[in-house]
Amino acid sequence: MEDKINQALALLKQALAEHGDGLVYPCSMGIESSVMVDLICRNGLNIPIMTLDTGRLPQSTYDVLAAFETRYGIRIEVVFPDCHEVEAMVREHGVNLFRQSVELRKKCCEIRKVHPMMRALKGKSAWLTGRRREQSKGRAELQTVETDPVYDLKKYNPLLNWSMNEVLEYIKTYDVPYNILHDAHYHSIGCECCTRAITVGEDERAGRWWWENDDEAAECGLHVMSIKQVSGKIEDGEGI
Numbered sequence: 015m016e017d018k019i020n021q022a023l024a025l026l027k028q029a030l031a032e033h034g035d036g037l038v039y040p041c042s043m044g045i046e047s048s049v050m051v052d053l054i055c056r057n058g059l060n061i062p063i064m065t066l067d068t069g070r071l072p073q074s075t076y077d078v079l080a081a082f083e084t085r086y087g088i089r090i091e092v093v094f095p096d097c098h099e100v101e102a103m104v105r106e107h108g109v110n111l112f113r114q115s116v117e118l119r120k121k122c123c124e125i126r127k128v129h130p131m132m133r134a135l136k137g138k139s140a141w142l143t144g145r146r147r148e149q150s151k152g153r154a155e156l157q158t159v160e161t162d163p164v165y166d167l168k169k170y171n172p173l174l175n176w177s178m179n180e181v182l183e184y185i186k187t188y189d190v191p192y193n194i195l196h197d198a199h200y201h202s203i204g205c206e207c208c209t210r211a212i213t214v215g216e217d218e219r220a221g222r223w224w225w226e227n228d229d230e231a232a233e234c235g236l237h238v239m240s241i242k243q244v245s246g247k248i249e250d251g252e253g254i
């Protein structure tokens with residue numbers, strides 16, 4: 015455990031040394047976020063933390079956001095989607111468009127997540143994620159440091175080799191605030207309407223857009239948009 019903490023911390027310090035003000039942590043408020051926020055704040059790393067408010071988040075996500083701010087004496091920047099884009103989308107397709115088709119689900123993610131994330135990353139040179147390899151088959155091949163070919167952004171994944179048990183052990187050891195939905199078997203937490211608890215044997219990401227029943231589709235696009243854009247097809251919204 016100590017080794018994993020030291021390795022994660024070393025990567026955070028490396029990212030900060032290489033990018034300074036150009037580095038940001040877009041926080042998902044899921045269980046891994048608790049480790050990331052604590053590592054950053056406990057060690058006095060000057061890395062800004064931001065999050066996306068899609069307008070469809072569960073109350074527990076706002077609660078953990080507020081708990082982080084109180085615990086560490088910080089203010090987390092909350093980025094919202096463009097209200098005109100959301101209004102036009104809902105006017106055309108309805109409030110629950112994400113249930114109608116994969117295409118419309120991705121459109122919703124694009125407007126509520128990808129576009130605000132692109133705005134938040136403007137002027138930045140690197141970002142941090144709390145992604146772990148064991149979360150899904152789609153994340154098994156991730157690298158500790160990746161390069162986004164479109165935005166020329168570096169992406170650092172300090173928790174890539176952590177297991178869920180190690181995440182939980184860290185949170186318990188340091189008494190870190192966490193999203194209480196995790197206690198109800200929500201291992202990957204996004205918008206309230208697109209997240210469910212998982213059962214024994216399922217991928218941790220299986221609770222996201224479960225009705226699509228497609229591992230590749232179980233990303234909101236935040237972490238795949240550059241590949242799609244390189245190929246000229248903006249299909250996804252990148253998601254936290």
Ligand code: SF4
Binds near residue numbers: 112204
């Ligand atoms: S997770 Fe669901 S509600 Fe949230 S942006 Fe994506 S499709 Fe829309």
